[in-house]
Amino acid sequence: xxxxxxxxxxxxxxxxxxxxxxxxxxxxxxxxxxxxxxxxxxxxxxxxxxxxxxxxxxxxxxxxxxxxxxxxxxxxxxxxxxxxxxxxxxxxxxxxxxxxxxxxxxxxxxxxxxxxxxxxxxxxxxxxxxxxxxxxxxxxxxxxxxxxxxxxxxxxxxxxxxxxxxxxxxxxxxxxxxxxxxxxxxxxxxxxxxxxxxxxxxxxxxxxxxxxxxxxxxxxxxxxxxxxxxxxxxxxxxxxxxxxxxxxxxxxxxxxxxxxxxxxxxxxxxxxxxxxxxxxxxxxxxxxxxxxxxxxxxxxxxxxxxxxxxxx
Numbered sequence: 001x002x003x004x005x006x007x008x009x010x011x012x013x014x015x016x017x018x019x020x021x022x023x024x025x026x027x028x029x030x031x032x033x034x035x036x037x038x039x040x041x042x043x044x045x046x047x048x049x050x051x052x053x054x055x056x057x058x059x060x061x062x063x064x065x066x067x068x069x070x071x072x073x074x075x076x077x078x079x080x081x082x083x084x085x086x087x088x089x090x091x092x093x094x095x096x097x098x099x100x101x102x103x104x105x106x107x108x109x110x111x112x113x114x115x116x117x118x119x120x121x122x123x124x125x126x127x128x129x130x131x132x133x134x135x136x137x138x139x140x141x142x143x144x145x146x147x148x149x150x151x152x153x154x155x156x157x158x159x160x161x162x163x164x165x166x167x168x169x170x171x172x173x174x175x176x177x178x179x180x181x182x183x184x185x186x187x188x189x190x191x192x193x194x195x196x197x198x199x200x201x202x203x204x205x206x207x208x209x210x211x212x213x214x215x216x217x218x219x220x221x222x223x224x225x226x227x228x229x230x231x232x233x234x235x236x237x238x239x240x241x242x243x244x245x246x247x248x249x250x251x252x253x254x255x256x257x258x259x260x261x262x263x264x265x266x267x268x269x270x271x272x273x274x275x276x277x278x279x280x281x282x283x284x285x286x287x288x289x290x291x292x293x294x295x296x297x298x299x300x301x302x303x304x305x306x307x308x309x310x311x312x
Contacts (some may be wrong), residue, residue: 016066018048024100038069046133050108064105075101077144078237081240090132109229111227111228112228112230116259130216133213136153147294161213206282213243218247221235241260248283249267250281258261
């Protein structure tokens, strides 16, 4: 799932079609002209490769995406998340050129194919990201979105590693569970399994050892790892926040990722995480619940199964 994904070629009608986005991008970046070509990606937004032309005839390419129904802070939150990741100096992200309420313009990074060298570099960089301290869990006072779903944070920052389980329950799992129940996207027995896990998450045997807040991507499915032609993968479309590193690793494993064994092996060369395998279902549950809310299908049942597996 991607907050800044695409619906595929064609775009939307009206003021967010290719011609309109091209003209909007040209105005935002002071270009004399532009041409937009739809590109494929995730599920939420329309996305374009935009070729810009200057008054002198010079050209450059940027990436633009648009969402007519976006909340006013939707793209600002994504831009802030990219800045949060980039500020660590650990991972590469695309440069942000403009963030408007319904349009975001980024550096165009020529796509490439995943290969062992790029995967190993990415694994080491991800470990370095997770070694970067965050001031608290979540993004207190700032917006954050998981796909189109807003993620709340407590008004008072939570910094105590021992309080991560209660933070995760109160501000991640239970809000998503309530939304899934209210939309009839999860069966009662599966909802009860998630509730039981929430009740027991303060048990270290379930939650694992205390984890100080670290900077995480927050929505690290394989589509948000942009394999680049220059051999340096970029992180895109983040729900960047202070969180638990195993959330990113669990998400990478949830839907599969090219070169995943190499990524994880390189990660563990830098940052060992003893006992992580047993906690993978716990750290996949948030995203399974989000998928249940958004897409229905079997994700409610998968949420229940993950909760049961996390309980052992």
